[in-house]
Amino acid sequence: MQAPYATDPGRSRGRLISEADSAFRSCYARDRDRIIHSSAFRRLKHKTQVFIEHEGDYYRTRLTHTLEVAQVARTIAGALGLNEELTEAVALAHDLGHPPFGHTGEEALDRLMQPYGGFDHNAQAIRIVTALERHYARFDGLNLTWEALEGIAKHNGPVTGVLPYALAEYAERHDLELDTYASAEAQVAAISDDVAYSNHDLQDGLRAGLFDEADLAALPILGPAFAEVDRIWPGLERPRRQHEALRRVFGGLVEDVLVTSRALIASLDPDSPEAVRHAGHPVVRFSGGMWQDLQVIRRFLFERVYRAPSVMRTRAEVTAVVEALFPLYLERPDLLPAPWLADLPARPDSTVLARMVADYIAGMTDRFALQEHARLLADAAKTARH
Structure with a gap:
């Protein structure tokens, strides 16, 4: 049963180009399916997450990352009584706008595009799903629902000030209310991105030999996770030890989001999705302590993975x-x-x-x-x- 603050497909604000409803899918299920069948989604298979796609068969690509985000997002959305189909649609679309070579490619393209309005991957995702995908007879793009477009545009929070060029262009003809927070479903998609990459960048860094388990022992969350695995299974071989520890980290992040978000939602007591949008703060969050611990882990990843000499040469x-x-x-x-x-x-x-x-x-x-x-x-x- 969905919560009163969940997004109801029966009350969607609809699509820019009106279409008849599907006889067997909700409007958000149709959004999700159109995203999965898009050309841009297929291309994520050969786009960088951290390591260039051809550097190894086991490293995450932008596609496998996206699928992991969607899995986490469905879990959290279901536990919070939210609409899982909308959550999944936003999660699956959140990285469609990434150029080749991950954030390195985005930074380069943004510098080159500064005389012409810059480049932003979130805004580019909107451009893809509203203009660049050209498969349907009646419209360019995927003609997604207002709620899906809103979630893609502002899942990380309100978009204010000077808008990225691609987003400003679309906002002129379709008001996505960029100055408010997105739905709780979109907020779940955003935090699921944080959960997924915080976990899998550690795993890929270990696989690449950029650090080892001893380097992680002093880090919050990670040190206790490895210690618990050693207590329960002393002498466990290295790959299983890593997996058991990191799955505990993964589960701990999700549990923290659920406990914190339930408390925030209970305090706000929203009776509609609009109450979430106008709360003035996100309602899906990590606890303060977990957020601080994640910053320590992210600084470690920045120094040991994203700025590793081998990665910098490739960059x-x-x-x-x-x-x-x-x-x-x-x-x-x-x-x-x-x-x-x-x-x-x-x-x-x-x-x-x-x-x-x-x-x-x-x-x-x-x-x-x-x-x-x-x-x-x-x-x-x-x-x-x-």
Whole structure:
């Protein structure tokens, strides 16, 4: 049974382009399914989470990360009496806007796009689901419900001040009430992202040999988890020991969210989703103590994983790829695929062209970006020789 503050599909604000209801799916189930069947979702398979997609078969990709986020989100949403289908839809869409090479690619593209409004992966996700996916006869994008779009746009909180270009463009024709908090379902999707990556980046860092269990012994949450495993199963082989400890960390994070959020919701006593949106603060959160412990773990991850020498070398290499491709396409838009050129005005201004180039590069997978970089630079070298 859903709570009174859960989002009710029967009271959805609907879609920008009106459609008949499905006979066997709720509107949010249809949103979820459209996201799963989108081209952008499939491309997440070959996009970086932390380690470049081809560096190993066992590291998370952006797709496996997204699936883990969705699993956590469904669990939390069900326990809080929320709408699991909407929660899952937002979770599955939350990283659709990431360019190749993870946050490194995003930082490079944002720098290059500063003269043209910048680049933000959350705003790009909105652009993908409202414009760039082109499969349906009646509309561009996926024509998701208002609630799904709201969740994608502001699952991390209200979006105020100067809006990212892609989000500002859409907000002109569809008011997502960006100055309020999102639904509790979207807040669950956001915190599930924190739970998932806090756990799997530790696991991937261990697998990559960037640190070992001894380095984790002094960290909050982790040290006690390993100690408990050693007490129950002394002498357990290393892979099982790691897994047993990290699953305890994972479960502890979820339990903390549930206990804290239930208390916040009980204090607020919301009688509708609107009461959650206008609470003035998130209602799905970690406890203060857990949040402080997570900051210690994240500083460790920043130093030992995200800024590890091997990772930094790769970051420099892939940054160079994006920095080479962007000006090349700006100078030679004829290098873009024919379907993209069909949308280009005869004499596009610099911003229109730059936005198209950014859309194209952002849609690339890691391997395609590397292949195009190698091919185009080889062609340029041949031309220079002749």
